[in-house]
Amino acid sequence: MSATAVSARLAVEIEPIDPARDAARLQRWLAHPRSRFWEMADLDVAQVRAYLETIADDARRGGWLGRVDGEAAFYVETYEPDTLLPPDVFRAEHGDIGMHLLIAPPAGDPTTGFTSAVMRGVMRFCLGTAQEGGLGRSRVVVEPDVRNEPILAKNAAAGFRVLGEVDLLAEGRVKRAALSVCTRDDFAASPLGAGWAGERSPLPHLTADLAAHAHRHLVVKALSELSHERLIAPTPLADGRWEVAEGDVRYTFRARLLPLEHWAIDPASVRRERDGAELELDVLELILELQPRLGIPDQLVSVYLEELSSTLASAAGKRRRALDGAAPTAEGLLEASFPETEAAMTEGHPGFLANNGRIGFSHADWSAFAPENGRRTRLVWVAAAREHTHLSLGRGLDEVTHLEQALTADERRAFAERLADAGHDPAGFHLLPLHPWQAEHRLPVTFAADVARGHLVLLGRSADEYQAQQSIRTFLNLTRPGAPYVKVALAIQNMGFLRGLSPAYMRDTPAINDWVADTVASDATFAESGFAVLRERAAIGYTGDVYHRTPTPSPHRKMLAALWRESPVPLIGPGERLVTMAALLHRDHEGSAYATTLIRASGRSPEEWLRAYLHAYLRPLVHGVLGHDLAFMPHGENLILVLREHTVARAFMKDIGEEVAVLGPRGLPPEVERIRAEAPGSEKALAIFTDVFDGVLRHLAAILDADGLLPAQAFWRLVAECLDRYEGDHPDLARGLAGDVDLRAGSFAHSCLNRLQLRNTLQMVDLANQAESLLYAGEMPNPVARV
Structure with a gap:
């Protein structure tokens, strides 16, 4: 077995020791004053050879000769830790290996970086895989004499962590040793581990290319959602593009305006310019540039930017994971398990820009x-x-x-x-x-x-x-x-x-x-x-x-x-699969939408598939509001869909205790009274308009439109058809228990989610009085209004 490691100037190789060939050389090295901590200076060549033969015959120990640029330059001894370290001193773990290192005395002037190159090569040899010519261990254990300051310093440079000083019996004497360990991660993060072939960057997702992709995604989302909430108002240009300008910075892009003022922006078309010069897209800079329009309080803007920075990092991490093959494609999700599908999601709440804030989490x-x-x-x-x-x-x-x-x-x-x-x-x-x-x-x-x-x-x-x-x-x-x-x-x-x-x-x-x-x-x-x-x-x-x-x-x-x-x-029963409803708004790293993939795999027409989904999702939510004054919080994370033959068959609603409300005066048991939040009919209707139409269906309609499966206008006709079918089945409930809810009204109050977070990123709404905390941006045309 051998391993080769190339530094800037020195090539390090390690091979098994040959007692007959190497005994005389090693005896000269051990006799040198620099090797005094080995306590073997008085051995003659025959004794050194016998020692090396003992090592070679022991399956739990190993002796290795190291060469630098082809010349014999060091000796490495490896051992199973429990052969030398008593269990009351050190309890070995699977993958541990002990190591002793002896570097030959210099023949002439010392070579700069020589010892570092040797130590680097030895660590790569111990921790490297068999394919890399290494021993494939996960942690190296050393116990140098506490007086050996040069080797202690070199161990530290290689990433060793001192567990403590211990007394060890060696060759008939007690040695005060600095018991130390070094894992693969410790070495990879150390000065000597830099550039190791087995090393991953400690922050592999925060690279320029992944950040640029995440910035573009979030800038597109910001321009789309902030326009949707009427915080910014893009103006049309003569070439069919749109413009958002603030101060000396302008953004231009191509977009289609779909029902519910959904801005379907072409990501590749977005440009940021100052004085005619193109700038890199940066979602954090975008927020600062637009702050006068967004109305973020000065004392909270940094908090919002931190939440947005965390969202950016998360987006980059999700893409890194996908590019590494750790996340399934939309096609792969067709047969993925429920836990695998949960982990594959990339977007979170689709309307919120800073939706992965997680302030308080470290990278670990x-x-x-x-x-x-x-x-x-x-x-x-x-x-x-x-x-x-x-x-x-x-x-x-x-x-x-x-x-x-x-x-x-x-x-x-x-x-x-x-x-x-x-x-x-x-x-x-x-x-x-x-x-x-x-x-x-x-x-x-x-x-x-x-x-x-x-x-x-x-x-x-x-x-x-x-x-x-x-x-x-x-x-x-x-x-x-x-x-x-x-x-x-x-x-x-x-x-x-x-x-x-x-x-x-x-x-x-x-x-x-x-x-x-x-x-x-x-x-x-x-x-x-x-x-x-x-x-x-x-x-x-x-x-x-x-x-x-x-x-x-x-x-x-x-x-x-x-x-x-x-x-x-x-x-669930045979032939049924579980999937979070958030998956219907998911696009994989290749740009394929899971909803589109499901529809094509089902063998049904888009219209037939959508009718089944609306029957399982929209119809019961409408019945809750109209038939029981009962409103759920039905965003993608709160519903689990049951699929049968890649078609939505039924749905489970979760997060009941914190996110359900009774909107009317119906009688309730005393212990349930907390969820009462009586509201007029127009506010009751928002449980469907805001949470379902705007929060979920708007985004699904845009996906199916963009993928050429179903034009957005046809999508909303099917939504209207679902409401008509409910009204036909329940004419007495078509406008709710109090007769004051109209889901086919010409317009509804445009309740805005990002406005809430921008106003107070520390607490968007008063949970005890959510209705009065809401922010509106005028009226929104209803895509299912009666004609």
């Missing part, structure tokens, strides 16, 4: 927890004192059954033992899951006093592995796919809110879900559409902290809570 956090990376993770569990915690359970669910669903028997047993070992009575505590980020950044700091008092007891990570869903706080159980979803608090700033969970809301969440589920299950129209809800069956919140006693509520009251939601996995 993004890599580990961002839904688009599809990583497996384990939740962290704490025990919370019952006197300060409220566990709410849905109808028919008791605590024992809830815990059996939420945790395995091994987890329940281990957590009880850990509580008992810490001197606590397990019966005095509820079990609460935390996001790993929350457990690291909030539990030991924000709630230090509660931990110290023993009101919160850290128990450890779950046995089950989970995958973050698009809503980032929600996790799908991968180990037990039928187990409930878990939604946890996550105190990062994302898309206009700190993403916590309110313990106060958690008290009523299961009861609200039971009431909504009963309403849906007992209604023939919902059943005929195949519409069902995924109930949030259990919820928990901790309120023993000092933040719950401050005069004014704050986001700190929303940092320790969780809920468990039914999984859709056990609810």
